[in-house]
Amino acid sequence: MTDLWWKSAVVYQIYPRSFADADGDGMGDLRGIIAHLDHLAELGVDVIWLSPVYPSPQDDNGYDITDYQDIEPVFGTLEIFDELLAGVHARGMKLVMDLVVNHSSDEHPWFVESRSSKDNPKRDWYWWAPAREGFEPGTPGAEPTNWGSVFGGPAWELDEKTGEYYLHLFSKKQPDLNWENPEVREAVYDMMNWWLDRGIDGFRMDVINMISKVLPLPDGRVTAGSLYGDGSAGFINGPRLHEFLQEMHAKVFAGRDAMLTVGEMPGVTVDEAILFTDPERHEVDMVFQFDHVWADRGADPWLLVPLKLTNLKAIFNRWQVGLAGVGWNSLYWNNHDQPRAVSRYGDDSDAYRVASAKMLGTVLHLHRGTPYIYQGEELGMTNFPFRTIDEFRDIEALGQYAQAVDLEGRSPEEVLTVLRARGRDNARTPMQWTAAEHAGFTTGTPWLAVNPNYPEVNAEAARNDPDSVFHYYRKLIELRHTEPAVVDGDFTMLLPGHEQLYAFTRRLGSTELLVIGNFSGDTVTADLDDDWSGAELLLTNLPTAPKDLTLEPWQAVIYRRT
Ligand code: TEU
Numbered sequence: 001m002t003d004l005w006w007k008s009a010v011v012y013q014i015y016p017r018s019f020a021d022a023d024g025d026g027m028g029d030l031r032g033i034i035a036h037l038d039h040l041a042e043l044g045v046d047v048i049w050l051s052p053v054y055p056s057p058q059d060d061n062g063y064d065i066t067d068y069q070d071i072e073p074v075f076g077t078l079e080i081f082d083e084l085l086a087g088v089h090a091r092g093m094k095l096v097m098d099l100v101v102n103h104s105s106d107e108h109p110w111f112v113e114s115r116s117s118k119d120n121p122k123r124d125w126y127w128w129a130p131a132r133e134g135f136e137p138g139t140p141g142a143e144p145t146n147w148g149s150v151f152g153g154p155a156w157e158l159d160e161k162t163g164e165y166y167l168h169l170f171s172k173k174q175p176d177l178n179w180e181n182p183e184v185r186e187a188v189y190d191m192m193n194w195w196l197d198r199g200i201d202g203f204r205m206d207v208i209n210m211i212s213k214v215l216p217l218p219d220g221r222v223t224a225g226s227l228y229g230d231g232s233a234g235f236i237n238g239p240r241l242h243e244f245l246q247e248m249h250a251k252v253f254a255g256r257d258a259m260l261t262v263g264e265m266p267g268v269t270v271d272e273a274i275l276f277t278d279p280e281r282h283e284v285d286m287v288f289q290f291d292h293v294w295a296d297r298g299a300d301p302w303l304l305v306p307l308k309l310t311n312l313k314a315i316f317n318r319w320q321v322g323l324a325g326v327g328w329n330s331l332y333w334n335n336h337d338q339p340r341a342v343s344r345y346g347d348d349s350d351a352y353r354v355a356s357a358k359m360l361g362t363v364l365h366l367h368r369g370t371p372y373i374y375q376g377e378e379l380g381m382t383n384f385p386f387r388t389i390d391e392f393r394d395i396e397a398l399g400q401y402a403q404a405v406d407l408e409g410r411s412p413e414e415v416l417t418v419l420r421a422r423g424r425d426n427a428r429t430p431m432q433w434t435a436a437e438h439a440g441f442t443t444g445t446p447w448l449a450v451n452p453n454y455p456e457v458n459a460e461a462a463r464n465d466p467d468s469v470f471h472y473y474r475k476l477i478e479l480r481h482t483e484p485a486v487v488d489g490d491f492t493m494l495l496p497g498h499e500q501l502y503a504f505t506r507r508l509g510s511t512e513l514l515v516i517g518n519f520s521g522d523t524v525t526a527d528l529d530d531d532w533s534g535a536e537l538l539l540t541n542l543p544t545a546p547k548d549l550t551l552e553p554w555q556a557v558i559y560r561r562t
Helices: 002-008 030-035 037-043 078-090 109-116 182-198 241-253 270-277 309-322 353-365 395-407 412-422 459-464 469-482 484-488
Strands: 011-014 047-050 094-099 156-159 164-167 202-205 260-264 286-288 370-374 490-494 501-508 511-518 536-540 556-561
Touching: 002 484, 030 037, 030 078, 037 078, 037 459, 037 469, 078 094, 094 260, 182 202, 182 241, 241 270, 270 286, 270 309, 309 490, 309 501, 353 469, 353 511, 353 556, 395 412, 459 469, 469 484, 469 536, 484 501, 484 511
Parallel strands: 011 047, 011 370, 047 094, 094 202, 202 260, 260 286
Antiparallel strands: 156 164, 490 501, 501 511, 511 556, 536 556
């Protein structure tokens, strides 16, 4: 069992660029993180996941790496990293690094060599292909497949020098590594071992379900109105993925204790996730699935689909039931790629921001799985009031906007409406520490504007206020550490057809927990078959306990009976 320590753990994600700036250059850094470790220790989290801090031209804020075994100078040095690691361990926490090995930066020496000539020994470390038969390189439609890249434009870039194209599922500065080549895999495993030997406690694996591609690379389906084909069937959950993950496990994790591995897997299904997370198969401990964060997106990417609570509940229920016997869930509302949870799923108005942020935390943390908190979520940080496209910095927002507006003829306003609601920069505005200038994030000019609500929404204010989101999250984390039913209890969804209430039970032996969250601004009564009148109220997010399961707007409750 010790092996599965992460079942009772809570993970906190740091996006280093936006967390805390110690040297005044406007960009977060490792010394900034060191200075705030007590904030995390007080919150009570067990693990810190650090988004990439490796040397990088920062085309995709560090998800484009030029050296896997060093620290980006803007963030610090390896010595400062060791200090950070020691500081984390000294507080009884663990540190998990981001592993970005579906692609590297185009400035990585591996790719520089690979592109230098067709017969370079590293040529085959990346995906190179000639123009489509019958096409001149560089002419429209000459790309080896019709795939679009995630950040807009085609997934292939012509390299003039050798006249061939290279594949990049993300930006053209993020060429895909060729995992078919055993030398690539060995180089990655060596690098992982080097970090683990240095003392880190595991990895969050970026788009790890894209490393195996279907051969030969197939064209994707083109939908009306879009310029490119959807190549996902050619690279999501590819034919050798399980083999690669098992090999990685054998060469890196086998024999190491108390590690945590989580695979980020856009498009993963429940059935596949059972296989990935079955401990007997030695692949990964848990995966990030995307079903709930894709629930407000339809076939047309530039139309917002209103979120229905019944849909959200059906998704979570499917994952809870599916991974009940074998496997394990990771639980998250947001991260550095998603808008702020309270703005998306709650109500970020003055009246309900605090209540709804706490309600969302309650519902998420009481599911079966390992909860992930994204920096600032514990303060109830909100989306940024973006007005124009110039205010965005994210390569995804800018690239998708350019494709949609300049090439596909969408109206700027329709595209901006979606970016305001869903753009990744919502999550990337600086962490709000104090009511001082720039929210205490930096003494310089922040690389991305601070949310104007920082005088009210900040860590200092939250720590001083016993009724803050921060202290409520502290209690939720403590509950996971003290109540075994939160960790191991069976999950049963209640009221699946209710559009306002999210209700479920967790049962372990003779202990039963009832969790209800009101996802609305109305007062609503939960009509349950069961009588919970004698149960103990463990936690609620409002000053008053509900009577007869009648919940105030955005109220959440946890009852316990034995
Ligand atoms: O994200 C993977 C991913 O699927 C994203 O495209 C995400 O779904 C999308 O941006 C949501 O709008 C990972 C990282 O988390 C992300 O920050 C990187 O940009 C991406 O991989 C490439 O490394």
